Amino acid sequence: MGNLIFIPIIFIGLIVLISAFFIVKQQTAVIIERFGRFQSIRNSGLQMKIPLVDRISGRLSLKIQQLDVIIETKTLDDVFVKLKVSVQYVVIRSKVYEAFYKLEYPHDQITSYVFDVVRAEVPKMKLDDVFVKKDDIAIAVKAELQDAMLEYGYDIIKTLVTDIDPDAQVKEAMNRINASEREKIAAQFEGDAARILIVEKAKAEAESKRLQGQGIADQRREIARGLEESVEVLNKVGINSQEASALIVVTQHYDTLQSIGEETNTNLILLPNSPQAGSDMLNDMVASFTASNMIGEQMKKTNVPKKE
Incomplete structure (x- = not known):
């Protein structure tokens, strides 16, 4: 009978002994209280407490934590905007006591301060300045x-404005403005490109006309040189200049008729095409040159100043 009573006592003793040991994870602080009063702070590793006397009151993470706070406020130009502020904070190792006992809800406290600061700063700015000065x-x-939080054992590592979300109608208007600006810039580039094409096309046409004129001049120069050589050759065989010119004109006339006759699909008609056509053209040319020379001589005599 005595042995039966002793076994439960041993079992209870083992449970109590085992409960005296506990493990604290890395980057964690454990608060130990004795009869409801703060006793100690235990760090990572295997720890021991007095069973039934000491108890684990709470655990605090010593890692960097992040709290995202979304605030809706109004800008200086009366635009409602939502801001997302991310706060990164950590419990100071030397102030674990203050972090655990002085502040019950750190998230609520941080949120309140974020609301207070943002709603004090943003109404001083226009919407565009909010984006620029985030x-x-x-x-x-x-x-x-x-x-504010240093007193409670919290260190603020960094704060970031991670999102700025204006009212839907305002965003639509901003998108229209940006689209209009881009269309304006695109139109300017297209106008510049069209102007460059026009200028370059004009330059190309001018160069083409210059080269065409130069080619015509060279062609006429060579024709004149050929005619001059032909007249010289005919003069050497006793044919005077007038007869040589007539012969050249008649020859070119019939050469032209021959080249036209070789074309089967042509609607070109050369007038006049009689045998006397070459001679008539030469006589007309000689008469025109003679009349022109006479008019020139007469004008020279008329413009000579009279001596007093």
């Missing part, structure tokens, strides 16, 4: 939180 807002939030 780092200034984050710095202001960190400065306010750092001073």
